[in-house]
Amino acid sequence: MIAQLETLLTVEELDRDLYRGARQPEGRGRVFGGQVIAQALMAAARSADAERVPHSLHAYFMRPGDEDIPIIYRVNRDHDGGSFSTRRIVAFQRGEPILNMAASFQKLEQGLSHQFDMPNVPSPEDLPPEAEERRKVADKVPERLREFFIRPRPFETRHASPWAPLEDKPQEPVQNIWFKAVAPVSSGPEMHRAMLAWASDMYLLGTTMRPHGLSWIRPNVQSASLDHALWFHDDVRVDDWLLYAMDAPWSSRGRGFNRGMIFARDGRLVASVAQEGLMRVR
Template sequence: MTSNDPARDALAAITGVDAGTSANPSVTVPIDALVSILDVEEAGDDRFLGHNYHAPNGRIFGGQVLAQALAAATKTVGDDRPPHSFHGYFLRPGDPSVPIELAVERLRDGRSFSARRVQAVQHGKPILSMIASFQIPSGGLDHQAPMPEVPRPHELPTIAERLAEAGHRLEDLGPLLRSQPFELRHVQNPLFLTPGPEKIAEQAVWIRPTSPLPAGDLLHAIVLAYVSDYTVLEPTLRAHGLAWATPGMKTASLDHAMWFHRPVSFDEWLLFVEESPSASGARGLGLARIYASDGTLLATVGQEGMFRVPE
């Protein structure tokens, strides 16, 4: 599913959002619509149903499936055990026309840790397989990598301003920009349509919800899992002088891992510090450290993606 506007297609592919594709058109606030689909529906016997929010390019956004699988797993664990990590493999493209069946298997409940396996299924076949781990909060060793010095969000152009500078008519992109549940501000030039000026395998992006999230550390962690699939693969593109709109390029997420280091509050700007340490065999690895604006390291993400580029 593509439009005649490469900027619209690239932005929709990155964020999983395209204007007018909400499964519940009565919910008009973008962040409220996102929260509604991440609250997966109970279907009995540790089974849940996930509804599809957006379907750019005719397939379900990977971050949606990750977040719904994590949400389903959390519903089988006590409130005293927040998630501390998950590892998932994308097995097949998701079909936006049918709900996602989420089957949770209780692997272990120990004194401090719990583990769950989640299979996200459509048409009788898994589209994602995930194992998530949960832990009762406890004390212990504590250190973190420092947040780098980068421009603050208010010092950086908005996506609308970036696109306007590139000659795009904002009246054409207005509905898409207004439908976004998150605002992004790239420290380097975004890679929507054109490569960056330098071939470097790193970047930084500030991200925040476009309106306040409901309270709750657990919800904020699930929403952060959703948005963790936004830009983590971009350093691979940047390192090779590519953009999301590169003609003939095919990309797909292969697997995704995330570690929650500290309680998440997503009521403010978060900084995603991203790099790609390696690309080979038509695959690129992306890593991201996610910081609160005060420099607290909240989470780390790793994702490998497939990149097929015409020769």
């Protein structure tokens, strides 16, 4: 699974600042938003000096991506300053943009330092794998969704907050989830950051559904990511356990707002995330 994800996120250079992202093998339906963000980040990184690493990205989803065809990425080199480089990336399918993203890269430097503490939650070794929990209730999932519900994923996840995907009981709009790649990642720091971008799109929108007793499995729920912002704070390895601490302070007008902090096992805050999503009950 991880080798497949590394291949998926390694974009192909077609011309200067023009790249092609592979399609997910056996993918069906709508492209996962984290995949488009991660491929766009990899394309942008190819245009920046190696000594400059991404510190933030801001993306808007415009159209759902189609799993049946590759995605084309066009990178615009907007600015190269003494410390920062700014890039704009547009993702296309069939000649139409599906994502518009800005990314900023920084030459690393020292500075004043502080961070929030990592939440006090059970360790991943004391929690059951989510895959096992899914299999226990798979027979209750609609047949059209069952294969997707239990299929293997590139990241192992363990819930440190109450999690019952098929229940409709309202819960606090907070989630704490441990995750890590299911196998070692052979590529360098650039791939680890891209995989973190991929994983940062997991579970966020579900956080804002929790107080309403809803989930994406319900046939009357329409949901989709509208935008996504990610800030890289520190070096990260996605094949070590990371804690994704999420909350959703607001929802209304068919939208929900979600925030996340990603901590390394040693307590370092390595990334922050914000996302607004479409959330409608038909």
